Amino acid sequence: MNKFSEKTIKRETIFEGKIIDLSVHDVELPNGEMSKREIVNHPGAVAVIAVTDKDEVILVEQFRKPLEKTIAEIPAGKLEKGENPLQCAKRELEEETGLVAGKWTKLTSFYTSPGFANEIIYIYLAEQLSDGQLNLDEDEFVECFKATLEEAEKLIEKEIIHDAKTIYAIQYLNLLKYRCKK
Amino acid sequence: MNKFSEKTIKRETIFEGKIIDLSVHDVELPNGEMSKREIVNHPGAVAVIAVTDKDEVILVEQFRKPLEKTIAEIPAGKLEKGENPLQCAKRELEEETGLVAGKWTKLTSFYTSPGFANEIIYIYLAEQLSDGQLNLDEDEFVECFKATLEEAEKLIEKEIIHDAKTIYAIQYLNLLKYRCKK
Numbered sequence: 001m002n003k004f005s006e007k008t009i010k011r012e013t014i015f016e017g018k019i020i021d022l023s024v025h026d027v028e029l030p031n032g033e034m035s036k037r038e039i040v041n042h043p044g045a046v047a048v049i050a051v052t053d054k055d056e057v058i059l060v061e062q063f064r065k066p067l068e069k070t071i072a073e074i075p076a077g078k079l080e081k082g083e084n085p086l087q088c089a090k091r092e093l094e095e096e097t098g099l100v101a102g103k104w105t106k107l108t109s110f111y112t113s114p115g116f117a118n119e120i121i122y123i124y125l126a127e128q129l130s131d132g133q134l135n136l137d138e139d140e141f142v143e144c145f146k147a148t149l150e151e152a153e154k155l156i157e158k159e160i161i162h163d164a165k166t167i168y169a170i171q172y173l174n175l176l177k178y179r180c181k182k
Numbered sequence: 183m184n185k186f187s188e189k190t191i192k193r194e195t196i197f198e199g200k201i202i203d204l205s206v207h208d209v210e211l212p213n214g215e216m217s218k219r220e221i222v223n224h225p226g227a228v229a230v231i232a233v234t235d236k237d238e239v240i241l242v243e244q245f246r247k248p249l250e251k252t253i254a255e256i257p258a259g260k261l262e263k264g265e266n267p268l269q270c271a272k273r274e275l276e277e278e279t280g281l282v283a284g285k286w287t288k289l290t291s292f293y294t295s296p297g298f299a300n301e302i303i304y305i306y307l308a309e310q311l312s313d314g315q316l317n318l319d320e321d322e323f324v325e326c327f328k329a330t331l332e333e334a335e336k337l338i339e340k341e342i343i344h345d346a347k348t349i350y351a352i353q354y355l356n357l358l359k360y361r362c363k364k
Contacts, residue, residue: 008247025247033320040222040298041248065219116248117222141211
């Protein structure tokens with residue numbers, strides 16, 4: 001679907017970083033006028049909602065510099081160049097939590113902020129957990145804990161869980177639960 | 183909460199744009215080592231899930247240059263400097279859809295992508311809709327339509343609705359509905 005599409009006339013690269021690139025596009029609007037679009041290019045990411053046999057989800061406390069605070073999130077990480085999302089999900093879960101999963105299900109995907117960024121996040125459900133090998137990045141400091149879905153919802157109310165991917169994944173499982181009860 | 187906090191030692195401004203700024207921080211990690219963080223500064227935004235008296239939600243088709251495609255979203259817009267989120271929500275709903283609402287409820291808020299951006303989105307529920315004054319920005323081309331919650335869920339499955347704020351708001355209303363039925 002490309003209704004109201006905008007054609008790039010000129011593209012200026014502002015920054016090429018470790019995680020993101022930034023460019024500014026001069027675009028031709030549907031009415032022929034010109035405008036500028038500031039665009040963050042991101043490689044995409046995966047997020048994993050890992051559920052124990054006691055129906056607890058694995059959460060990771062992590063300091064987020066853009067927010068200047070620590071929040072609790074589901075394990076996640078960015079895609080390496082050309083990496084398959086499922087392989088990335090398996091790698092990130094084990095690296096961040098030391099867990100491996102016997103059963104993987106792709107749940108969904110979403111764009112975090114399509115007004116200025118092309119970041120897409122693929123969400124996987126990981127079940128049948130067992131111990132693997134913790135292996136954090138050298139600049140990554142996290143602490144894992146478990147929470148039931150009910151506890152996770154209270155953490156959303158308290159804004160300790162406060163990011164799109166984590167809230168989406170928890171709501172997704174909650175909606176499944178309600179629908180199965182119908 | 184600031185467990186594992188990272189102290190900025192140096193901050194370099196890379197770009198100051200119309201919508202976003204970009205800076206790179208040299209940070210001191212909890213173990214005393216140094217790393218870099220690429221940070222997009224965003225003014226924050228509001229999103230409005232507007233529900234008609236027939237339980238339809240108002241959606242807006244919009245071309246998103248970062249995705250190079252058109253998707254359907256709930257009405258939304260960025261906060262002006264110092265603007266109250268509720269005032270912004272009222273302004274954006276009327277400007278984008280030509281509707282005003284008699285009843286406003288703040289539902290929730292979330293961070294879109296805390297790994298690299300500080301963008302927060304406040305979500306409001308708007309009810310008791312009536313006609314106001316359409317007033318699009320000069321570089322904004324959108325088309326509104328109505329969908330029931332069931333239709334909106336099908337649009338999520340088809341990835342026509344595919345962004346965090348719209349999915350979160352629709353799931354939020356769905357969960358409320360299921361809980362009220364219990």
